[in-house]
Amino acid sequence: MVTGSGTYGQPRCSLCSEPAVFFYRPVQRHLCRTHLFTAIEQRVADTVSDRNLIVQGDTVAVGLSGGKDSTALMMILTKLLPSWENVRLVAVTVDEGISGYREETVRSADRLARTLGVEHRHVTFPDLFGDSLDAILRGRESQACTICGILRKKALASAARDAGATKLATGHNLDDEAQSVLMNVLRGDLPRLVRDSSADSSGRFIPRIKPLRAVSEKEIATYLLLHEAWMDLPECPYARHALRREVRSILTSLEYHHPGTMLHLMESKGKIEKNCIGAIATGPLHSCRECGDPCSGELCQLCQLKKTLDRELSGNRP
Amino acid sequence: MKLILPDQTERVITEGTMLLDQLLLAEGINPNEVIASRGGFLIPEDTVIGEDDEIRLIRIAHGG
Numbered sequence: 001m002v003t004g005s006g007t008y009g010q011p012r013c014s015l016c017s018e019p020a021v022f023f024y025r026p027v028q029r030h031l032c033r034t035h036l037f038t039a040i041e042q043r044v045a046d047t048v049s050d051r052n053l054i055v056q057g058d059t060v061a062v063g064l065s066g067g068k069d070s071t072a073l074m075m076i077l078t079k080l081l082p083s084w085e086n087v088r089l090v091a092v093t094v095d096e097g098i099s100g101y102r103e104e105t106v107r108s109a110d111r112l113a114r115t116l117g118v119e120h121r122h123v124t125f126p127d128l129f130g131d132s133l134d135a136i137l138r139g140r141e142s143q144a145c146t147i148c149g150i151l152r153k154k155a156l157a158s159a160a161r162d163a164g165a166t167k168l169a170t171g172h173n174l175d176d177e178a179q180s181v182l183m184n185v186l187r188g189d190l191p192r193l194v195r196d197s198s199a200d201s202s203g204r205f206i207p208r209i210k211p212l213r214a215v216s217e218k219e220i221a222t223y224l225l226l227h228e229a230w231m232d233l234p235e236c237p238y239a240r241h242a243l244r245r246e247v248r249s250i251l252t253s254l255e256y257h258h259p260g261t262m263l264h265l266m267e268s269k270g271k272i273e274k275n276c277i278g279a280i281a282t283g284p285l286h287s288c289r290e291c292g293d294p295c296s297g298e299l300c301q302l303c304q305l306k307k308t309l310d311r312e313l314s315g316n317r318p
Numbered sequence: 319m320k321l322i323l324p325d326q327t328e329r330v331i332t333e334g335t336m337l338l339d340q341l342l343l344a345e346g347i348n349p350n351e352v353i354a355s356r357g358g359f360l361i362p363e364d365t366v367i368g369e370d371d372e373i374r375l376i377r378i379a380h381g382g
Contacts, residue, residue, distance in 0.1 A: 007359060009366025023362035030362060221353055221378035225360060248379065256350045
């Protein structure tokens with residue numbers, strides 16, 4: 001994909017005279033290719049700096065699925081790396097075993113890590129849990145996103161721990177985060193709404209950070225297209241999370257008609273966090289009585305899932 | 319003008335000059351869910367498009 005000049009009817013960049021490739025609607029600003037790159041990378045740098053997400057001496061494990069968000073995250077963090085002192089990046093890829101879907105994204109992740117010269121580690125569900133996601137889900141397809149989410153979280157944490165990581169970065173973008181805020185409100189789940197996974201865990205778990213949380217899905221896709229790094233990958237066959245799909249559709253429509261809606265939702269979450277944390281019972285951190293991992297109840301999510309599935313997830317537990 | 323949808327189906331539009339986002343909304347497409355290109359060049363949704371243009375759309379939102 002390329003950008004041209006002098007094209008009929010195409011707006012000009014608000015910061016220079018080049019043809020605009022993107023309209024940043026929250027502030028009604030047109031951006032050319034160069035200024036779009038700068039705006040996105042600077043916003044990620046600001047997010048990291050303002051929230052103290054990466055500090056000197058960190059080893060950051062980047063969850064690299066090979067999809068568009070993690071690809072952009074890996075590219076941007078690699079570009080910003082020289083601006084941080086003594087920070088190391090390691091890519092970690094989880095292969096859940098989703099036939100006809102994950103093979104292609106894993107190949108894409110391999111290519112990217114090689115191109116960027118970043119250390120790359122792989123973990124698979126069969127190695128960690130004894131079976132592929134396809135096999136684990138047989139007959140339970142309607143619970144796919146919940147089950148996969150719990151297993152992926154454990155797998156990523158395991159790979160990050162093996163890599164000696166002090167932070168685990170994921171590619172969640174503004175759209176994902178705004179959707180989660182609205183979903184938590186709709187479910188009445190205030191503890192989850194104010195939970196801060198990037199907070200200091202005193203070494204009990206690796207803090208998860210989301211450097212793309214202020215960058216929209218459309219900005220990320222445009223960034224990748226302009227870097228010729230876009231791949232029209234297949235959709236996950238299990239992506240049938242009804243509530244998230246509905247919330248995504250509602251928010252995308254609201255964002256178009258009322259630009260800045262998603263940013264405002266995130267600002268609201270920030271204000272709620274600041275004013276209500278401590279007042280909302282999030283509960284102390286416990287150790288899972290089965291595996292010893294930190295959790296909010298007696299059992300961690302994986303051990304609860306094992307009981308629910310009533311099956312042995314054998315293999316090397318993370 | 320010709321509109322090439324993300325699934326590669328093509329629509330011929332007989333309207334004259336208009337803003338891209340007006341065309342997308344008329345086709346039931348949220349401009350925030352797609353990226354458009356004209357002649358291989360990315361264009362923002364408030365670009366004026368003409369009768370002879372061929373607009374290709376890429377869908378950006380995927381689940382999973």
